[in-house]
Each structure stands twice: as C-alpha cells, then as structure tokens.
Amino acid sequence: MSIRVRRSSIALPGPVPVATIRPLRQVALACLMSLLGATAPGLALAYCDEADAVAGVPAGRPALPDTQAFSASELFDGPAQGDGMTQLASLAREAVTASHDVRSAEHGSRAARQDFKQTEAGGSPQVSVNGTLGIGQSAVAGRTLSVGGVGGAGVNASAPLYDGGRLDALKDYRQRLVAASDEGIGNARERALREALLTVIDRNRFRLQLKVHGQQVAKLSCLARSIEQIVARDRGRASELVQARKGVRQAEIARDEVQSLLRQADARLRRVVGDNVAPWGAVGVPLIELPALDTLLSQVPESPEIRALRLQAEALDRLARANAAEGSPQVRWQVGANSTRQAQVTSSAWNAGIAVNMVIDDGGSVSAAASASRERAEATRQAMASGINERSKQIGTFHDAARSAYLRARHVAGVLQDSDQLRNATFEQWSKLGRRSLFDLISAENEHYQLRIAYINALHDGFSASAQLRNASSGLLPWIAPELAGVPAR
Template sequence: MAIAVVLPATAVAAPCTGGADAALPGLTAPASPGPAQAPLRALVLRAQQRSADVQAARLSAEAAAADLDETRAGARPQAALSGMAGHTASRVSGVPEQSQQQASVSLNVSGLLYDGGRQEHLTAWRTRLAEAATLEADSLQEQVALEALMTALERHRYRLQAEVYGQYVSKMGCLAGALQEIVAVDRGRASELVQARKTQAQAQIAVDGVATQVRQIDERLRKLLGDVALPETDLSVPLYARPPLAAVVHGIDRGRELQQLERQAEAARDYARAVSAGRKPQLSWQLSRSATAGRERDSGAWQAGVSVNYPLYDGGANLAAASAALRRADAAERQREAVLATRQARARELHEAAGAALERARSYAEVLRDSDRVRDFTLEQWSQLGRRSLFDVMAAEGEYYNLQVAYINALYDAFSAHAQLRSLGQGLADWLAATPAP
C-alpha cells in the first residue's frame, strides 16, 4: 500500500508564502497627478534641448527669417558710394604726354517705383517659407518629445516586468530549497526538485532578457537626454486619461506638420505670382552725382531720371517657372490631404487600441485576484495536505506571475496609445504646458 507523504507546514508554506508582490500601477490615476508632471516636463524639455535635429531645424528657421529680411530690403531705396584715386596719363600724336594725379567719387541712389507687385509677392513667398521653417522645427520638437516619452514608458514597463520575474525566481528558489529538504528524507521526490530548479532557471532567463531590454533602453535614453540621472519615477500618471477622439481629430487639423504643408503651398503660389509679375514693366528712379579732382582742374556731373525695364521675350522661361511653382503648390496640398487622412485614421486606431488595452487591463486585474487565491490554496493543499502535485503549484505560480506581466503590458499599451493621441492632437508640449503644475 502506497503511503502518502504529507509535508510539515513549516517545510514549504512558511518560507514560500506571504512575500511582497511587485508594486503594480493601479487601474486609475492617483487623486493628484501633479508630482509626475514635473519630471515629465523636464524629460521632454531636456530631450528637445539636446536634439541636434531640432537645433539644425531652428538654425534653418533663423536662416529663412534672414532671407525674408533680405527680400524686404529689396523694396527700400539703395545707395552706393564709389571712389578712385591714382595717376592718369594721356598721349596724343604730336602733343607732349600729359599726366596728373586725379581722384574721383560718385554717389548713386535708386529706388523702386513700380514692379507689378513682384516685390510684394516675393516678400509674401519668403514670409511663408520662414513660417514653414519654424513649423518644421516645432514638428521636430514634437517628434523628439514623443520619442523621449515613449522610451521612458518602455523603460518603466520593462523595469516592472523585471521586478515581477525576479519575484518569480525567488518563489521558485524557495520551493526548490524546501524540496531540497524533502528529498533528503524522501528520494522519490527528486523529480519534483529537478522540475522546480528547471522552472527557476527559466524564470531567471526571463529576468536576464528583460534586464537586457532595460539596458538597451537606458542607452537610447542617454542618447536622448545625455549623461544625466535617468528618471526613476513613473511617468505614466498623467497618461491615465484617454483624450476624447473628437478633440484629437480637431487638433490634428491644427498640427504643426499640416500647417507647415499649408505654408509651403501658399509660398509656392506666392512665388508663382511673383514670377508672373516679372513679365510686367519695372520702373525705378535713379539719382547719381560724381566729382573729379585733378592737378589742373576739377569737374562734376549729376544725373536724375526714371528707368524702365520691360521684358519682351525670354523663350518661355517665365511661364515655365510660374507653372512649376503652381505644381509644387498643388503637390503640397495633396500631401497635406494625405497626411490629414493618415493621421485621422491613426487617431481612430489608437483610440480604439487604448480602450481595448484598458479593458484588457481591467480583465487581467480581476483574474489576478482569483489567480492569487488559487496559488495560495494550491500551495497550501500541496504542502500541508498532499492533495496537489508540484506541477499544480508551479502552474499556479507561473500563471500568477505571467498574468502580472500581461497586466503591465496591457496598461502600458494604453499609456503609450494615450501619449501618441496627445501628440497627434494638441501636441505633447502644449498639453504639458496646459496641465496645471502641482
């Protein structure tokens, strides 16, 4: 007759129960999310300040503003002063050579009277280009902010996973230690010890894999933030709330990238108008005064008048340039329509994905409560009553810790979707600026 070996309660239950679980984030945000907003703002600002792409875009915007100043200067009167001093000599057949020291100076002033609106359209063209360059820099800043935030969220996701898997390793180690004592008395339980050690090793592999992910993310964050202390606080607290889809879609139409494409289209049309105006007469006033001083005599002259330039034929170059500019404007408008449609579709997808992720997290939270009770009951029945096998215990433990990881992933999938929705709509920078500080 087989005799069931009943383990003493102190053999397994005492050392392998009652351990603290990972501090998992809740399903709802804390009452006051203020403390998490400051590090989130600091993270985004630091990444934007360090980004070489953003710095290059800002310099390009400054260059575009300087180009605008140059174009505006073309509408103002222009003045030029020139002079010459030196030795002159003249020789005529039959006349002795004559030479003398001579100096001359001349002043020329001119201004635009009429150009058919060409200068006005050129100024508008440069203005739109400068605005587009500034919007491009703002758009790059938003991309950098989103990248930094998403990377920080992934870091905290994997750190929580590492904590869960670490507890799984400890639990399996505790079971293996208890079984070591049991096997010393009952060699027939050796296979259970092998199974416990194998499960512990598998859990350790998961810990090592997650630790590798954390190190890789740390390197990405250092690239974004530099050699600064990486954020240890949970940055997800302000991201619990899912932004309304209507507000996101409304904000997309005012996004930097779409505004940039609008400015580019407007700039191309202004340039086409400027090119067309170049076929009209160009009138300018001119005033010049010159004076020459020599050893024998001084002389001077002045001139004032209006100059007219009327292009008659350029081989069709003007028409071709205007047509090319209009095509570029049409292309920018089509591109804007495509970007708008893509972003609106992406917003709907993210909004749906965020809702589904939150629902999964709620379901996992409910199952986790039952799973926690099941694993406690299973361990108790195995260790004290001998009614469950070790495989039942390990299955219950594995399910519990895997459910914790699934809960973490579902919740952080929602946080990531919320961050992307904020970026698509209002923009992270504007959203953080509008969020009240603690």
C-alpha cells in the same frame, strides 16, 4: 524571501478550552495526513512568501493593482516624485534641450528670418559710391601734352518705383516661410518629446517586469529550498528537486533577458535626453484618460506639421505671383553725381531720372516659373491633405488600441485575484494534503507571474497608444508644455 514556520503541539488528554478547538483541529488534520503519507516532514510547516522581494507588498498580492480601478499610488514603481503632469513637463524640457533636431530647426528658422530681411531690403534706396586714383598722360601725334594724377569720385542712388507687385509678393513669400520654419521648430520638439516619452514608457515597463521576475525567482528558489528538506528525508523525491531547480533557472533566464532590455532602454533614453535621466515613474498616470475621438480628429489641422505644410503652400502661391510680376515693367528712380580730374583738368556731372526696363519676349520663362510655383503649391496642399488623412487613421487606430489595452489590463487584474487564490490553494493541497503534484504547483506559480507580466504589458501598451494618439492629433506639447509648442527661436 522568507520562510515562515508555524509550530503547534498536540494537547494532552483533558478538558479542552473552546478557544483551542480550531487550532487543535488543524493540527490533528496535519498529523492525520502525515500518518497517511500525504505530506513530507518539514514542508507542511513552510510557506514561501514573496513579500520580502518587494517591500510594502503584502503576501499573496500581485505587485500591481488587483482591482478594476486604477490607483496612481499602486500603478508604478514606488511613490512618484511629483504628479504625472509635472513629470511629463520635466521630460519635455529635457528632451527639447538635448535634441539636435530641435537645434537644427532653430538655426533654419533664424536663416529664414535673415532671408526675409534681405528681401525686405530690396524696397529701400540703394546707395553706392565709387572712386578712382592713379597716374596718366595724354599725347597727340606722338607728342606728350601732359603727365599727372588721374582721379574720380561718384555717388549713385536708386530705388524701385513700380515692379508689378513683385517685391510685395516676395516679402509675403519669405514671411510665410519664416512662419513655416517656426512650425518646424514645434514639429521637431514634438518628435523629440514623443521619442523620449515612448522610451520612458518602455523603460518603466521593463522595470516593473524585472521586479515581477525577481519575485518569481525568489518564490521558486524558496520552494526549491523547501524541497531540499524533503529530499534530505526522502531520496525517492529527488526528481522534484530537479524540476524545481529547472523552474528557478528558467525564471532567472527570463529575469536576465528583461534586465538586458532595461539596460538598452536606459541607453536609448540617455541618447534622447542626455545624462540627466530622472525616474519619471508616473508619466503614464495622465495618459490613462483618453480624450474624445471627435475632439482629437478636429484638432488634427492644428498640429505643427500640418500648419507648416499649409504655410508652405501659401508661400508658394506668393512666389508664383512674384514670378508672374517679373513680366511687368520695372521702374526705378535714380540720381547720381561724379567728379573727375585728369592732367590738371577737373570735370563734374550729375544726373537724375527714371529707368524703365521691360522684357518684350523671354521665350515663356516668366510664365513657366509662375506655373512651376503654382504646381508646387498644389503638391504641398495634397501632401497636407494626405497628412491629415494619415493622422486621422492613426488616431482611430491608437484610440481603439488604447481602449482595448486598458480594458485588457482591467480584465487581467480581475484574473489575477483568481490566480492568486489558485496558487495559494495549490500550495496548500500539495504541501499539506498531497493532492497536487509539484508540476501543478510550479505551473500555478508561473501562470500567476505571467499574468502579472501580461498586466504590465497591457497597461504600458495603453500608455504608448495614448501618447501616440495625442501626438497624431494637435500634439503632445500643447497638452504637456504649451510654452514649448511652436515657440520661435529668436
């Protein structure tokens, strides 16, 4: 905060150069108003400037762009460290790395792969060995004939020849579950990025709000100090000092509330991405451009959640086939050999053949299991259709919300120009001409800073809606970091 003091002196009678006519006219007007009691000594010479509160922002200009065109260099808090897409990709990596839900989905995918291997192994020959070793005796009519060691060894092998397609259907079932679990990884990563991005947008919102509130406190504090100079000479205007100090305290309360919200946003962000919290001040720049609504709607079936539901429904169809095949004859080939020794007598045998097993009547168990799987498949398809419908509605809502927010931001930016001129004119009329009250001045200042806050909110509302818009379609990851979209864990 700074107070600029303009000093002039009235020239003595005599020739007046043309270059000095205009300054002298201003001084003469100020002296005339002073004689008429329209201004207080000292205040007419002071001008409060919030430029010092934010380095690089010229006096009288809003902290955010005041034109309808969005400029990436002016939208955010200081120069961005890298472009917006680079920051979005960095945020995606941090969010995915820190997410416990992603780790859980990856472990689930590994488990699904092991289930597939187990099912696949069911078609391979199963080989087993057995053996016994001990001691025994034989007796006839109570007379012991022999006592000695007892032992045996055997080997058996078998494999399915025909099962009505049950094993192939089970393998298809497990394979689709593996693919669905991979989509689950992509869905978990998408949720992690969405939460992180919305949290960063909120944090950037509060950071800019805090800057504006800081400017407001600095500006009103400067006005209060100027009024102190008035009251020191005119005690009858002490009520104006009380009013100015009240305005400062109210601005400080608003600033402290935003400071608290910023701390909470920082804490949430650390829970989402860990301690490696970067500024990510330019993540909203790419979100300003809105994709075509029809394109977004057509991409809904490609979202990880919808693809996972589709694969789950296909997997349940295969499970229904496997359950129905259990009623078919089960044919296996098998071979075996064994050798035993007891009481110094050794015997051996071998066998080879085909085993057939067929259920004649199971009370409807097989049919019920197959029907249950088909019903679950249909239920999953209905859930998929509901998900597509819900996402389509969200896309329409978020697309309209984003467009409305950006349009509102542009309108507020235009009003900011008028507000800036109004508050400066009010200051001049109050401090030099006495045509406005202090209440008018503080109201003009508060309205200007509220418009700045409204601009910040409108802009970041648009960012949030744009992020959720892409998330409701095919997802944020295919746009931001394609290498992280649906990558299976190995």
